[in-house]
Amino acid sequence: MKFMSGSANDSMLEMFLFEMSSLIDQLDEILLTSEKNQALTEDDVNEIFRIMHTIKGSSAMMEFDVIAAVTHKLEDTFFYIRENGIEQQFFTPLFDVMLDATDFLKTQLEAIQNGDELSAGNPELEERVLGVLAMLNGTASPGEGAASPPPAEEPGMGGKGPAEEPVPPAEEAPAESADGITHGTPYSAEVFFDEDCGMENLRAFMLVNTLKSTCNIISYDPPDIETNQDSASQILVHGFHLILETELDHDQLQEIIDECMHVKTATVIPVEGGYAQGAGGDSEIGGDRYEIHVRFEEDCSMENLRAFMLINSLRQKCDIVSFSPPDIENNSETAFEIAKNGFDIVLQTPIPQKELQSMFSPAMHVHDALIKKIAAPDKPEPAHEPSSPEAAADSKASAPAAKASAPAPAKAQAAAAKPENGAAQPAHKPAKPNIINVSLSKLDDLMDIMGEIVITESMVTHSPDLKGVADLDNFHKAARQLRKLTDELQDIVMSVRMVPIAGTFQKMHRIVRDMSRALNKEANLVTMGEDTDIDKTIIDGIADPIMHLVRNAMDHGVEAPEVREAAGKNPKATITLSAQNTGGEILITVSDDGKGLDAEKLIAKAKANGILTKPSNEYTEKEAYMLLCAPGFSTKEEVTEFSGRGVGLDVVKKNIEKVGGTVVIESKPGHGMSVFLKIPLTLAIVDGMDVTVGGGLYTIQITSINESFKAAREQIIVDTTGNEMIIIRGDVYPIIRMHQLFAVPNAHTNIEDGILIWVQAGEQSACLFVDELIGEQQIVVKPLPSYLSRYDAKSYGIAGCTILGDGNISLILDVGSIIEKTMEMR
């Protein structure tokens, strides 16, 4: 729309991108499941149709015409499938083109996100979609799909050109079907806007402006939209009514209106005999008025769509006045309502009641239809002036507009349509999921404030002013309560940031599918523990590594089916993705049952690449596997499309470490390999032990501390190169003097003056020698300032820093890096 261009509002764009990506993910999921099962259920088809329709609408609104064009074609295709079903033989071409289309949409979205130039169009893809549609049609030429009006649900109006019958809103036929109306046809249109869009009068005004370029607008109601604010509420309740003349055909007009901003439903119908006669008088169908209460068979499901088809078939011979619930077409929740309370129709028809009854045939899953003759309103109002609720309902009965009263959300009207038997009370609407979308930055802010509160709390409770105060009972009581509350608050804030890993796992199905095809390998992806919740920031950080690992497994791990069969394995490989919460950490496993790793080959390769750090015979199996993660190591000679670009697993390791995790590789030659990613639950607030070294403050995560103790000189063993060690319960552990490592002056150097902290990081263990323990407290982990990142403090054993209660800064020690660094130097 014109008014959107230029200043395409940022938040709107953000919303658009968010909505699109979740829809496309959903689409991917449906497609992959369907493809796997080689079945396309009715639900799936409807869902895909709905997704395509939404994407088309939103992208047209945002003026991404290319996306709109492609999705339009797909929507047509699925409309056809919805009406006519699809034969199994067409699944493969359909899924292929659909998946390619989602890829195309993804690249487009990415381009939008990055502000890149959008592709000018994808005629090739559109061509393919049309090709599939033609294939589905068989020999049918466009237009034939619309052949017979449906007495039953099955033939329906085909995907092409149902121009000659009143078309329900929200379905457009391709432009080539312009065989219906020619120039200057008068139409009447009834438009409802989204309930919460606000300023309905202005929206209506914009709609009028939009239409002006292509239509001759004869009148609209309410007429004073420009000047009268109150018309907004009037439009909200009764809708906005337009009478206009245009050379466009019905579908084009419908489309133009549908694609206007915030238009919820729009009903466009040609005005027979001209608009002048349209006002007043019964429509040509005339006849008696009936009120019908329909109940569908209990197990038919999708009652809303059945009702919709019923209405469509009735339109042939009857003048539908109204029905309830009104929004059957686009609100799937109405299905429950109909199942529960039945479906009410008010219509006018000249055919006798008996014949009418026969129209509700059991073929359409109608269980019973209660038909009741009612008195027709005697005073019809002009169609374009429904100004009060009653008038609106009445005018529907008589004016031509009545014919197309399809979605009529006005409450008054719905009530008017209800039968006296009271079966249709306002149904219990199934509870909508109470979920809101919150931008991550707000959650980050919340987390920051949470951190500040934790700091402040300890600032208050450890205030030096408290020293020497005798009676603090009440203070301590209150402080305990405060502590309890902040703990609870923290738990909640944390849980808010948690999202299930399912979304990340879901994406992997696609990768496995694509790679199986490209590499001619057969593989099955099994996912477990998808509902494991992980901090959003961490999820974002591990999505790429997991993808990398899955690709690696497909490319390097899984063998070709023949090879697998020869080895006595199932030709179809299994890749397992699992996530589990092990208390303080999340353990994510990516494993395959492929050929596994050969430690000797790895070492030889590493040697050839010159990345061995010690004599090759000193490598344990585990260390050899970890060579995979060394920079510059890639076991595959040739570069493939998917992996093996020489970056290898070192990127995975780096990314996992970035979120505070560790990588462990296990393998059994011939039986596959597993990569374990250990990820902390959250990054932000941890329990820490504060220690001092030479006056400087350091914090060690409680989870990595085994024990702390004073050592006597005679317990210390010194090896020939001067390295100190200590025996704890029969095992020898190296001693790392922190003052030496960090070159801190004025620290204790006598081992008996300070204290030893026995720490553990994964498999590695050591004792850190520090001056003294200060105490335990919760700390808020902050990264070091980005200015310092060039000095790579992380690899020197600094994971970050934290602000203590007294305002001082303590450095958080990364035990793993410290041990690694020390071992490297020894």
Added chain:
Amino acid sequence: MSEIMTGTTMSGEIDNEDTMHNKFLVFELEAQQYAIAIEHVTDIINVQPVTRVPSCPDFVCGITNLRGKVIPIIDVRIRFGMAERDYDDRTCIIVVDLHNVSVGMIIDRVSEVITLDEDDIAAPPTFSNVVDVRFIKGIGKTDHGIKLILDCAAVLDDFGIPAPGME
């Protein structure tokens, strides 16, 4: 002094650009006066405890807590290769913001804010025995002598100096 300064510069972000244009904060190191474009300055604070960070070069003193924000602190004297000197009550930390990176710079004393027109600024020297010319992007001439205009980016930049080893 620093009180007043803090007042004017803290609100710098909302100030009209024009009011900050051509304004420079003058500070002293040894006997020499330096000027720094005021739009870079976000704060002037007294010296406060700094936590040393291993792996950083000498001139990076460490990090400090500026009202809940952790910022790195560099000692300009060491950066310029001058002799270290004990902090006194005039020693200040000028907090500069360069491309959204906040860094505190320890200097001997802050003296004043001056206005320098384009005409008052001369090209940097090609040689100086006072300071490394890489850090200077111009010379401001005033009635009270010359001020060396600091190139903040250069002062903060590393020039590819590798981080010193841990030994």
